[in-house]
Amino acid sequence: MIATRDAYGKTLVELGRQDPRIAVLDADLSGSTKTALFRNEFPERFFNAGIAEANMVGMAAGLAAGGMIPFASTFAVFASGRAFEQIRQSLAYPRLNAKIVATHGGITVGEDGGSHQSVEDLAIMRALPNMTVLCPADGPETAAAVRAIAAYDGPVYMRLGRAKVPVVMPEDVAFTIGRANLLRPGTDLTFMTTGLMTAQALEAARILEEEGVSARVLHLGSIKPLDVDAVLRAARETGAVVTAEEHSVIGGLGGAVCEVLAEGHPVPVERVGLRDVFGQSGTADELLRHYGLTPAHLVEAAERILKRK
Amino acid sequence: MVNDLDVRELEDAARRLRVEVLKMLNMAKSGHTGGSLSAIDVLTALYFHKMRHDPSNPAWPERDRFVLSKGHAAPALYACLAKAGYFPTEDLKTLRRLGSHLQGHPDMRKTPGVEVCTGSLGQGLSQSVGLALAARVAGRRSRTYCLLGDGEVQEGQVWEAAMAAAHYGLDNLCALLDWNGLQIDGEVDNVMKVAPLAPKFLGFGWQVLEVDGHDMQAICRALDESEQTGGRPTMIIARTVKGKGVPFFEHKASYHGVPPSDDELGRALEHLGHS
Numbered sequence A: 001m002i003a004t005r006d007a008y009g010k011t012l013v014e015l016g017r018q019d020p021r022i023a024v025l026d027a028d029l030s031g032s033t034k035t036a037l038f039r040n041e042f043p044e045r046f047f048n049a050g051i052a053e054a055n056m057v058g059m060a061a062g063l064a065a066g067g068m069i070p071f072a073s074t075f076a077v078f079a080s081g082r083a084f085e086q087i088r089q090s091l092a093y094p095r096l097n098a099k100i101v102a103t104h105g106g107i108t109v110g111e112d113g114g115s116h117q118s119v120e121d122l123a124i125m126r127a128l129p130n131m132t133v134l135c136p137a138d139g140p141e142t143a144a145a146v147r148a149i150a151a152y153d154g155p156v157y158m159r160l161g162r163a164k165v166p167v168v169m170p171e172d173v174a175f176t177i178g179r180a181n182l183l184r185p186g187t188d189l190t191f192m193t194t195g196l197m198t199a200q201a202l203e204a205a206r207i208l209e210e211e212g213v214s215a216r217v218l219h220l221g222s223i224k225p226l227d228v229d230a231v232l233r234a235a236r237e238t239g240a241v242v243t244a245e246e247h248s249v250i251g252g253l254g255g256a257v258c259e260v261l262a263e264g265h266p267v268p269v270e271r272v273g274l275r276d277v278f279g280q281s282g283t284a285d286e287l288l289r290h291y292g293l294t295p296a297h298l299v300e301a302a303e304r305i306l307k308r309k
Numbered sequence B: 001m002v003n004d005l006d007v008r009e010l011e012d013a014a015r016r017l018r019v020e021v022l023k024m025l026n027m028a029k030s031g032h033t034g035g036s037l038s039a040i041d042v043l044t045a046l047y048f049h050k051m052r053h054d055p056s057n058p059a060w061p062e063r064d065r066f067v068l069s070k071g072h073a074a075p076a077l078y079a080c081l082a083k084a085g086y087f088p089t090e091d092l093k094t095l096r097r098l099g100s101h102l103q104g105h106p107d108m109r110k111t112p113g114v115e116v117c118t119g120s121l122g123q124g125l126s127q128s129v130g131l132a133l134a135a136r137v138a139g140r141r142s143r144t145y146c147l148l149g150d151g152e153v154q155e156g157q158v159w160e161a162a163m164a165a166a167h168y169g170l171d172n173l174c175a176l177l178d179w180n181g182l183q184i185d186g187e188v189d190n191v192m193k194v195a196p197l198a199p200k201f202l203g204f205g206w207q208v209l210e211v212d213g214h215d216m217q218a219i220c221r222a223l224d225e226s227e228q229t230g231g232r233p234t235m236i237i238a239r240t241v242k243g244k245g246v247p248f249f250e251h252k253a254s255y256h257g258v259p260p261s262d263d264e265l266g267r268a269l270e271h272l273g274h275s
Helices: A004-018 A034-042 A055-066 A075-084 A084-092 A121-126 A141-150 A197-210 A230-239 A253-264 A285-292 A296-309 B004-028 B035-052 B073-083 B089-094 B123-137 B156-167 B197-203 B218-226 B264-271
Strands: A024-027 A044-050 A069-075 A098-104 A132-134 A155-159 A181-184 A187-191 A215-219 A222-224 A242-250 A269-274 B064-068 B143-147 B173-179 B207-212 B232-240
Touching: A004 A024, A004 A098, A004 A141, A024 A034, A034 A044, A034 A197, A034 A215, A034 A269, A034 B064, A044 A055, A044 B264, A055 A069, A055 A075, A055 A084, A055 B123, A055 B156, A069 A075, A069 B207, A075 A098, A075 A121, A075 A155, A098 A141, A121 A132, A121 A155, A121 A242, A121 A253, A132 A141, A132 A230, A141 A155, A141 A253, A155 B156, A181 A197, A181 B035, A187 A230, A187 A253, A187 A296, A197 A215, A197 A242, A197 A296, A215 A230, A222 A253, A222 B218, A222 B232, A230 A242, A230 A253, A242 A253, A242 A296, A253 A269, A269 A296, B004 B073, B004 B089, B004 B218, B004 B264, B035 B073, B035 B143, B035 B173, B064 B073, B123 B156, B123 B173, B156 B218, B197 B207, B197 B232, B207 B218, B218 B232
Parallel strands: A024 A044, A024 A069, A069 A098, A098 A155, A132 A155, A187 A215, A187 A242, A242 A269, B064 B143, B143 B173, B173 B232, B207 B232
Antiparallel strands: A132 A222, A181 A215
16 A cells, blocks of 8 residues: 555655756645655755646646746645636746646545545546546556656656555556556456546455446546547447546546446446545545445446346 | 936837837737736847847746746736747737637747746746746746736735745746736726735845836846845836836826727837837
């Protein structure tokens, strides 16, 4: 178990040693986002904006225009909400080479409550032209994704989590922007998942196997661009899709998959996620249960969809 | 230091640039006249007196950077860039047309010489802070200049950036404020008072210089002075007149976002000694 934000902080330091153009910004949350690890080693390339997310993003734009590769971090709710228009105008519109790495995405933020749990950030960021939107599943994939976006020339929004999550990828997993990762073969239905819901889906697939149901698990760490070929192939080959994300069912992964399937190969879809509601205080596990994001809920969704096939 | 001849040449350049601004706005049939004319003297001093830049090599790493945070004054910027040689003056006729590299607001991906994208007010000073930090990290002696509108400083982000510039001791950053006193809905004092401005920026830790924004010699002196600040960013508050140079446009908020008609253009050019 490792939190994706921990993998992020460590990988930033590694990148900082390799490339003097890497700069990091934060908005008074460097202990939580783990950018403090970079600050400790490269104080001259670390810029705390204070509690001023809009200015942080503007500074990132200027650093990028000045030839640096800035990574700007804060909680997902502030990055995608408070600083949205700065991300739109100062980063995405000019297609600048800056990365927004937003930690504390989704409801597993836990006790801080609904004000701090972003359930809409993927939808917001996905709607922006030029923007790449990523949501890795675990520590190893986060490390690979951070390296991949540092090497990619353009704006990126990457969502990470607060909670420790199971490791489901090999340590040396590769990450390619726009590429899905087939984690488990299956023929009866496909779980299309992102973030920590991928681990939940792998567990659900094991339970289903005992019931004689063969569930495929297709991890979509790259929500935009989406691996359209892999999504369509899975729909053709399994005939039913359950999407799962720690996010509203509106506009995020479920929305993206439905757009592709509606146009390319319509099959029954169940979207697992928050049903157009905000979160609340509680432990991460309690909240996952309360909002229907456990392996048991995915099994139920699979059983429902098999009846619709 | 500027000698009198330089100042006279700059004044003459600013007069010609006003002509270009009015002609391109008249052809485009939309755009921001008042704020382009109030800013043109300051822009002229920057592009033809102060900044180190090379129009034949817009990507020269050591160049000084200019950010037009009040992006709606794009016509004034475009006139300067064309005169400097970044692109042919002929291109100014395509302002705001489909497919033109001269967008309604400045676009770094389309126009040679434009450093960032601006136009959504309040964001340029933050970008300038980033540019100044990048120059510092890379050990470049490039300076960053940023022109703000007075209505624009109603945006809270400007003050976030003002805090950051002072916090990081950015003496390679010089902002200028085009204080023409008018915004779209009327007088800045009535819409949302921003005065007094000098004490605000002083309180934020900036060096503040106040000049008549249409006195070329004073502008140039202030720009020179901005290079000796001892670890502080500089704010040059330029008192200006909206629509400056064309008497029937001056002091009128109604010409904020209105281009000159054919008749107004004729009379304006006559007034500017250009027929």
